[in-house]
Amino acid sequence: MKFELQYTLQGTKARAGKLQTAHGEIETPIFMPVGTVGSVKGVHFRDLKEDVKAQIILGNTYHLYLRPGMDTIEQAGGLHKFNGWDGPILTDSGGFQVFSLGDIRKLSEEGAKFQSHIDGSRHMFTPENVIDIQRTIGADIIMAFDECPPGDSDFEYAEKSLGLTQRWLERCVKRFDETEPKYGYKQTLFPIVQGGVYPELRRRAAEHVISFERDGYAIGGLSVGEKEEDMYSTIEVVNEILPEDKPRYLMGVGTPINILEAIDRGVDMFDCVMPTRNGRNGMLFTSEGIINIKNKKWENNFSPVDPNGTSFVDHHYTRAYLRHLFQAKEMLGAQIGSLHNLAFYLWLVGEAREQIKAGTFKQWKNVMIEKLGRRL
Amino acid sequence: MKFELQYTLQGTKARAGKLQTAHGEIETPIFMPVGTVGSVKGVHFRDLKEDVKAQIILGNTYHLYLRPGMDTIEQAGGLHKFNGWDGPILTDSGGFQVFSLGDIRKLSEEGAKFQSHIDGSRHMFTPENVIDIQRTIGADIIMAFDECPPGDSDFEYAEKSLGLTQRWLERCVKRFDETEPKYGYKQTLFPIVQGGVYPELRRRAAEHVISFERDGYAIGGLSVGEKEEDMYSTIEVVNEILPEDKPRYLMGVGTPINILEAIDRGVDMFDCVMPTRNGRNGMLFTSEGIINIKNKKWENNFSPVDPNGTSFVDHHYTRAYLRHLFQAKEMLGAQIGSLHNLAFYLWLVGEAREQIKAGTFKQWKNVMIEKLGRRL
Numbered sequence: 001m002k003f004e005l006q007y008t009l010q011g012t013k014a015r016a017g018k019l020q021t022a023h024g025e026i027e028t029p030i031f032m033p034v035g036t037v038g039s040v041k042g043v044h045f046r047d048l049k050e051d052v053k054a055q056i057i058l059g060n061t062y063h064l065y066l067r068p069g070m071d072t073i074e075q076a077g078g079l080h081k082f083n084g085w086d087g088p089i090l091t092d093s094g095g096f097q098v099f100s101l102g103d104i105r106k107l108s109e110e111g112a113k114f115q116s117h118i119d120g121s122r123h124m125f126t127p128e129n130v131i132d133i134q135r136t137i138g139a140d141i142i143m144a145f146d147e148c149p150p151g152d153s154d155f156e157y158a159e160k161s162l163g164l165t166q167r168w169l170e171r172c173v174k175r176f177d178e179t180e181p182k183y184g185y186k187q188t189l190f191p192i193v194q195g196g197v198y199p200e201l202r203r204r205a206a207e208h209v210i211s212f213e214r215d216g217y218a219i220g221g222l223s224v225g226e227k228e229e230d231m232y233s234t235i236e237v238v239n240e241i242l243p244e245d246k247p248r249y250l251m252g253v254g255t256p257i258n259i260l261e262a263i264d265r266g267v268d269m270f271d272c273v274m275p276t277r278n279g280r281n282g283m284l285f286t287s288e289g290i291i292n293i294k295n296k297k298w299e300n301n302f303s304p305v306d307p308n309g310t311s312f313v314d315h316h317y318t319r320a321y322l323r324h325l326f327q328a329k330e331m332l333g334a335q336i337g338s339l340h341n342l343a344f345y346l347w348l349v350g351e352a353r354e355q356i357k358a359g360t361f362k363q364w365k366n367v368m369i370e371k372l373g374r375r376l
Numbered sequence: 377m378k379f380e381l382q383y384t385l386q387g388t389k390a391r392a393g394k395l396q397t398a399h400g401e402i403e404t405p406i407f408m409p410v411g412t413v414g415s416v417k418g419v420h421f422r423d424l425k426e427d428v429k430a431q432i433i434l435g436n437t438y439h440l441y442l443r444p445g446m447d448t449i450e451q452a453g454g455l456h457k458f459n460g461w462d463g464p465i466l467t468d469s470g471g472f473q474v475f476s477l478g479d480i481r482k483l484s485e486e487g488a489k490f491q492s493h494i495d496g497s498r499h500m501f502t503p504e505n506v507i508d509i510q511r512t513i514g515a516d517i518i519m520a521f522d523e524c525p526p527g528d529s530d531f532e533y534a535e536k537s538l539g540l541t542q543r544w545l546e547r548c549v550k551r552f553d554e555t556e557p558k559y560g561y562k563q564t565l566f567p568i569v570q571g572g573v574y575p576e577l578r579r580r581a582a583e584h585v586i587s588f589e590r591d592g593y594a595i596g597g598l599s600v601g602e603k604e605e606d607m608y609s610t611i612e613v614v615n616e617i618l619p620e621d622k623p624r625y626l627m628g629v630g631t632p633i634n635i636l637e638a639i640d641r642g643v644d645m646f647d648c649v650m651p652t653r654n655g656r657n658g659m660l661f662t663s664e665g666i667i668n669i670k671n672k673k674w675e676n677n678f679s680p681v682d683p684n685g686t687s688f689v690d691h692h693y694t695r696a697y698l699r700h701l702f703q704a705k706e707m708l709g710a711q712i713g714s715l716h717n718l719a720f721y722l723w724l725v726g727e728a729r730e731q732i733k734a735g736t737f738k739q740w741k742n743v744m745i746e747k748l749g750r751r752l
Contacts, residue, residue, distance in 0.1 A: 037704045038700065041707060042707050042711070044688075044689070044692075044711065045692060046692060063704075067700065068675070068700040076676075076694070076696065082678075082700075302451070318460070320448060320458070321414070321452075324413070324414065324443065324448070325413075328439075328443055330417060331417060332416075332418065335420065336420075
């Protein structure tokens with residue numbers, strides 16, 4: 001995988017780049033729609049490509065491993081062939097999902113034992129088999145297996161957890177380097193920086209991951225309950241250490257404002273369920289602010305969903321009609337909300353890129369941050 | 377509204393025609409996707425037009441009257457403006473829905489009192505206000521207010537019910553002829569032939585409706601629990617009387633086989649929730665037979681959903697992937713199933729039209745009926 005840093009700017013760490021993968025080129029900064037079980041909820045792949053203009057999507061190792069299972073994925077020839085998405089795919093390691101299982105998982109040096117949320121069956125993830133699974137899924141970008149401590153972890157816990165994540169990373173890298181891709185195209189492995197909200201631990205983690213000289217690095221364990229300032233300062237600490245010439249991926253973040261703040265601090269890649277989850281529930285992000293479409297104020301508002309929007313749904317449907325769909329619990333409402341929000345997120349990162357190129361990112365960002373927080 | 381009978385054929389009553397409406401031309405035989413509350417469940421209007429190739433859709437007076445309500449629809453400038461579908465729209469009269477309410481409705485000579493299934497509020501439909509409501513909705517084709525007796529009604533009940541339907545029709549026609557369209561384009565009113573499964577009543581009903589010399593006529597009260605032979609023989613009885621030069625609409629029917637049998641007996645227009653409802657539940661109609669996509673046999677079947685299908689979903693997605701979506705309860709599964717089935721229904725009536733033109737309808741129909749009943 002090749003990353004080319006194309007544009008940087010005085011007064012911000014924001015950057016624009018180009019990432020080459022076996023399934024195509026990605027222009028950064030980029031947002032990756034989340035396809036948990038191999039489907040971005042409510043959105044046809046054709047629309048994801050042509051309307052949302054997604055350049056890369058995410059798959060979840062935990063979910064795909066349980067269902068449809070590796071047998072089916074391997075027989076299909078990998079996730080790209082299985083779901084028909086022919087662009088780049090990144091898979092998370094399953095760690096985050098497993099740790100969210102709470103009582104039905106048990107952690108050890110070896111790995112994480114857990115019970116399926118579907119049928120209660122028992123499984124174990126280890127750094128090794130999580131690499132093997134992602135080889136089978138055929139992700140272009142494979143994530144290391146890590147422990148993600150809660151946002152309120154104390155230093156002691158965060159440090160202990162980081163130790164485990166570091167030892168697991170060593171095992172992940174070893175397994176990755178010993179194994180071959182299954183479908184004839186190259187895959188790459190991104191380590192993950194953990195360490196809670198403790199700058200000392202984050203620095204230690206960042207120094208550790210870069211020692212493996214991989215194609216890119218991720219910042220994990222943020223947007224998990226910590227304060228927003230802690231998230232931003234942690235990104236700053238970590239990005240002081242992560243190399244300039246490699247892509248940086250901030251996992252699971254966040255609101256449009258979070259994304260602009262993180263771009264300003266040198267992050268290149270994002271994923272989050274927020275655009276689809278909130279879209280399904282009638283909360284729309286727009287360049288002028290947030291719309292709760294269920295609100296009675298939209299009942300007789302026949303202006304387009306988002307006059308500045310880039311999706312066809314923004315112009316075809318009116319706010320009054322979209323509100324009606326949510327009132328009547330019609331699934332088309334969730335489809336429209338999801339498409340709109342994803343298209344907006346992709347527009348936002350694409351526009352950030354243009355503003356970086358044009359040298360106007362800082363000014364634009366300040367205007368946008370003020371607008372994005374409004375309630376319309 | 378103008379109907380042109382274009383092709384007829386020896387040995388069948390099947391016919392192909394062209395119906396002119398204020399919102400465009402409809403080639404018959406035609407199937408009309410059902411947009412109960414102003415949305416065809418799970419399907420974007422863009423896809424309904426460009427992928428499914430729907431030429432006319434249905435709206436439900438009962439549902440639209442309750443939600444979003446006539447105020448909103450009128451402020452929008454009618455349903456076309458409200459939902460953004462610019463092709464022809466037909467609305468049912470609300471009668472069928474009201475009678476389905478059972479205990480929470482009460483019938484009288486004046487009309488039908490009922491309670492909303494949403495909030496229990498009390499309302500009344502009369503032949504007059506149902507016309508007014510459909511004027512406000514702005515449907516191109518307005519249906520008369522009728523009583524639809526159950527499929528197992530005895531002669532006495534069916535006759536009494538028909539009397540009411542006939543008196544209501546007189547009031548509907550009077551109101552329709554006394555009122556003007558609200559949005560500057562012409563609307564038309566179709567009477568409905570009732571009479572249960574009793575040929576004598578159906579004949580009486582058919583003679584009565586044609587005395588009003590309207591632009592088209594509907595056959596109601598079928599596919600409501602009667603035997604299939606009774607449905608077919610009733611269509612035959614009624615179509616002996618309905619004029620050749622007017623379109624005939626068989627309400628709420630049915631399976632692909634029902635539709636071909638009815639076309640063979642001279643029906644031109646159809647609607648049914650079956651393609652969307654069954655599609656949402658994983659039952660796909662194809663030209664080779666019926667697929668229950670949830671079946672384990674499709675688990676590792678990587679052939680396209682329907683190699684003969686006309687929708688993009690038929691070729692983009694595999695059976696294994698679609699099964700996976702239903703297993704994982706992903707809404708994309710319901711979207712694919714709905715689009716596929718609607719596209720199949722539209723293909724079926726379009727192909728029937730081609731076969732009528734080519735003079736090969738009978739032979740083609742016999743082959744298709746055998747295939748359509750298969751379980752794949």
